[in-house]
Amino acid sequence: MNINQFQEHLIEYAASIGIDKIGFTSASPFHELKNRLIRQQELGFASGFEEPNIEKRTHPELLLSEAESIIAIAIAYPSKMKDAPSSIKGARRGIFARASWGMDYHTVLREKLALLELFILTHKPDARLRSMVDTGELSDRAVAERAGIGWSAKNCAIITPEFGSYVYLGEMITSIPFAPSEQMEDQCGDCRLCLDICPTGALIEGGQLNAQRCIAFITQTKTMVSDEFRAKIGNRIYGCDTCQTICPKNKGKANLHQEAFKPDQELVKPLLLPLLSMTNRSFKETFGHMSGAWRGKNPIQRNAIIALAHFKEASAVPTLIELMEKDTRPVIRGTAAWAIGKINTDDGLTALKKAEQTEEVEEVLDEIRKGLQFYILEK
Incomplete structure (x- = not known):
């Protein structure tokens, strides 16, 4: 032929x-x-x-x-997602972006x-x-x-x-000279909803993205999240869909026909607290088949801590105190300290004061002091 x-x-x-x-x-x-x-x-x-x-x-x-x-x-x-589980007090949940x-x-x-x-x-x-x-x-x-x-x-x-x-x-x-398909004309027109709604202003102009400010990128980094972006992340533990969900061209597009991508509700909208105690092995066994697991558990756990702070989930404070005091990872200790301050309980204040006297890593000490500052601001 x-x-x-x-x-x-x-x-x-x-x-x-x-x-x-x-x-x-x-x-x-x-x-x-x-x-x-x-x-x-x-x-x-x-x-x-x-x-x-x-x-x-x-x-x-x-x-x-x-x-x-x-x-x-x-x-x-x-x-x-059908029958998405609710995120409620005492059982807060994070969310993976649809692409995961x-x-x-x-x-x-x-x-x-x-x-x-x-x-x-x-x-x-x-x-x-x-x-x-x-x-x-x-x-x-x-x-x-x-x-x-x-x-x-x-x-x-x-x-x-x-x-x-x-x-x-x-x-x-x-190496086969196939005939080229016809290109499609831009149909965005004057719409700029995605630019206006981007939580961090990462969309500079139509078609230009500052990836360093994009929440989808930030949630995949392994370092401490800048103060500027923590409140913007909300309960996102991987990726961001805001510029897609706002798009009029996506209205009514459910796309439920691909079996491979049908979500497990408990995995794509997981309980936050159990994430914090997962080992590398259990994380890989649970989430390893998802694209959102490619960076490992550390960014997901850091983002889960930020999400608990977003919800001001007081029931998480004992776990956060344990992470701040015992975890070997400075990013996790520091983020936990900041979150304890955001949630603002009496037990958290006591733990932060104690940690300030024992912590030796300056980056973590900075986060402890930020946490303590929240108590001052609340008064």
Whole structure:
């Protein structure tokens, strides 16, 4: 069969294995993206999680010398959760962002791309292929935009007419000259709801994000969270969905059809206190299949402490005191001390005064003093 016939055959196969959207684009360099990435680095807006080599991010031929085209895929994930458990006094809960619900999307999309590779090589044995999801060199969003999966929105997400912005993206560089898909026109118009509602002002302007201020990034860091952002995090223990939930294009997009991503309510909206006593092993056994677990338990536990402070959950104070006094991690001791002050109980005051006399790490001492300051402010 000729290339066009094979391309149609491939599109049908992709749908049969659960890929929600597929598009094609040339493997020519991403010149506009290159300029944007250079500007991001100059402004200090990059997260540091990205591939640092901008040439590799924008020149597919550096990743596959025979590159002719790129296949982009999208798989939708749910925006709604049935029977979500309530967060109540004495049983406070955190929340994982929707992009971490169900099975780790890296695993799911890699499996789909592997099936696509096998299908292609069965029909075109001489084809050269290279697939990637999220952690690869190419920008998933730039590829998806050029391949007609959706348009690049002001909130820096790809929005599809069918599934909104609740889609995971992946791509495959190929040596096959597939016909390019038609690109989609920007449909954001004058709307700027995502820019106006961003809790930390991380969305600088349409399509430009300061990742250093983005809650989705901050919840994945392993250091002490800056004072400026603690109140903004709320009960988020991984990621942030605010710029998606506000988007009119996401209205009515439930996307409940992908079994792999259906959430376990107790995992995506977990009780906060039990998180604080988890070992590395128990954390991995419980949450290891979720993408939100990729940084390990430390950031999740730190964020859980911030969430308990957000709720002013007095029942958590004994556990927080124990963490402040005995935990070996300065970030956890310090965050616990700050949270004790925010919750503001008599037992907490006694414990903070005692810890101030025994703590030796200056970073933690600073947090203890912040905690004590809350008691002064309350008077």
